[in-house]
Amino acid sequence: MKGVLLVNLGSPDSPEPKDVKRYLGEFLMDERVIDVPLWARTLLVKGIILNTRPKASAKAYQKIWWEDGSPLIVISERLQQAIQKQTNIPVSLAMRYGSMTIKNGIQELIDKGVDDVFLIPLYPQFAMATTETILVLAEDIRKTCFPNIKISDLPAFYNNSSYIDVLSNSIKRHLNGKDYEHLLFSYHGVPERHIRKSDVTRSHCKIDGSCCITPSPAHEFCYRHQCIEVTRLVAEMLNLEEGTYSTSFQSRLGFDPWLQPYTDRTIERLGKEGVKKMAIVTPAFVSDCLETLEEIAMEGEEIFHEMGGEEFTTIPCLNDNDEWVALLSNWINKWAMTETVTA
16 A cells, blocks of 8 residues: 655754754754764764754744744644645655654554555755655665565655746745845755765766756756756746846855855845845745744844845745645655656
């Protein structure tokens, strides 16, 4: 019997420091998030970060926490429930980090008779710290706990024409009637070394401005290329004029080089250059979360106003948008009939 497991990032159980600390510990100790030797990662995370960051992160979570719980969890649950109404096969939800584990998600499907799982990482682009860590953990769990089941997965869908249509329509709808001068596409940042580690050619990714637009097998796993391509395809779909939009990367950590330009500095620059009305969209996420609701919608707007900007429009993620639900349901039903797993 077939079943589907949607997997998103995860969230603390509450916005209290102790729960945030537990969550950050699991997240940051992942070798695909902070990819340094175990001893160095342990020293950095347990010796420094977990002794300084949880209180500040808890305050950020408290700003965006909903009455129903974590926005990311609530939105993901709404998405799962909406999809379940459009397919006859069981659909479960799990998180890479936190209490809603992948193991529990698979067990829930098995309890319903499922032995063939379609795993959908809820990320349009491939990255070590998102899609890859989900797939690796899911396979480890399968081998260790559920050796008799089959797991296949949905590849990165950043350039799927139907996805681009849905994303473009969402942007257009939320900007309808709004006068803006610049649209910023902000993607979650990753260290530059992650891009090079994911390069299957071991030579193509130089992060030099040209490698991401030069055809290469490396693009299948190149997060930077895939982000830039989303921007290009959406700009083409919406007929955006050159110079009225750009790409940036947010949420950097530590002192190593991360993908640039940085979102906060880009917002600051636009304000200084006299842009009075800007909009921002975050296509690395399909569900609104701390990084979109607090870092962008709150901190980003504050920076823009400090630099002289006047109107700052934050475009929501796809969340449980009807078109997005219909697209995911279509992919699921197609897989259920044909076992074709390309989006």
